[in-house]
Amino acid sequence: MTSSDALLKVSDLTVYYGQVRALEGISLEIRPGEVVSLLGANGAGKSTTLMTISGLVRARQGTVSFGGRRTDALEPHHIARLGLVQVPEGRRVFPRLSVQVNLRLGAFNRPPADLSDSYDRVFALFPVLKERRGQMAGTLSGGEQQMLSIGRALMADPKLLLMDEPSMGLAPLLVEQVFGKIAEINRQGVCILLVEQNASMALEVASRGYVLQAGRIVHEGPAEVLKEDARVQAAYLGG
Numbered sequence: 001m002t003s004s005d006a007l008l009k010v011s012d013l014t015v016y017y018g019q020v021r022a023l024e025g026i027s028l029e030i031r032p033g034e035v036v037s038l039l040g041a042n043g044a045g046k047s048t049t050l051m052t053i054s055g056l057v058r059a060r061q062g063t064v065s066f067g068g069r070r071t072d073a074l075e076p077h078h079i080a081r082l083g084l085v086q087v088p089e090g091r092r093v094f095p096r097l098s099v100q101v102n103l104r105l106g107a108f109n110r111p112p113a114d115l116s117d118s119y120d121r122v123f124a125l126f127p128v129l130k131e132r133r134g135q136m137a138g139t140l141s142g143g144e145q146q147m148l149s150i151g152r153a154l155m156a157d158p159k160l161l162l163m164d165e166p167s168m169g170l171a172p173l174l175v176e177q178v179f180g181k182i183a184e185i186n187r188q189g190v191c192i193l194l195v196e197q198n199a200s201m202a203l204e205v206a207s208r209g210y211v212l213q214a215g216r217i218v219h220e221g222p223a224e225v226l227k228e229d230a231r232v233q234a235a236y237l238g239g
Helices: 046-053 076-081 099-106 116-125 127-131 142-154 172-187 199-205 223-228 230-237
Strands: 008-017 020-030 035-039 061-066 084-087 160-164 191-195 208-213 216-222
Touching: 008 046, 020 035, 020 046, 020 061, 020 216, 035 046, 035 172, 035 199, 046 084, 046 160, 046 191, 076 084, 084 142, 099 142, 116 127, 116 142, 116 172, 127 142, 142 160, 142 172, 172 191, 172 199, 199 223, 199 230, 208 223, 208 230, 216 223, 223 230
Parallel strands: 035 191, 035 208, 084 160, 160 191
Antiparallel strands: 008 020, 008 061, 208 216
């Protein structure tokens, strides 16, 4: 498959925070049907990459295209309407609103009459959210809040999910459950760009990966190749 077939194409992206360079000339792409992992140490630029793609941070140079359309000059809510939706680091649910209202806010760009299938989809993936739909989101456990954060993004009917550290702060059993749901969401036809501290789990669900170091992509390739790369093993897989 050529780069012209990519759902998401990031080209020569450079981002600064004030005078500090966060990203330097990175390029990546996601093709239809893929889960792609973005690996790197803390401060490497992973979250900045996601926020720039979703329009929350502006690049100094470079381009972002989604579905063949330039999106780097669009506002975040316009990008979300195109089907590119972010699941933020730290869950960021609305704690004083119910689970049901949190989910409804994820579908801000869609008419209420169109949401029945989306609620069914989310509740099928995460039955506990259906059980707790009248409960305030702030009273949920950490794992349940992560499910709600993912479910809220799915309510936007995304073509591509940007997922930022979905396993952060979760117990190992919950991590396995969350990654199982990520794989299931992908099987349902949603592409995923995954930033994840658990590099081993990330490469298990991904087809390809990129490794960021100090704002630059230093390795890329199929997930199976990256798992066997001695440099990646030493830095991220405990090899």
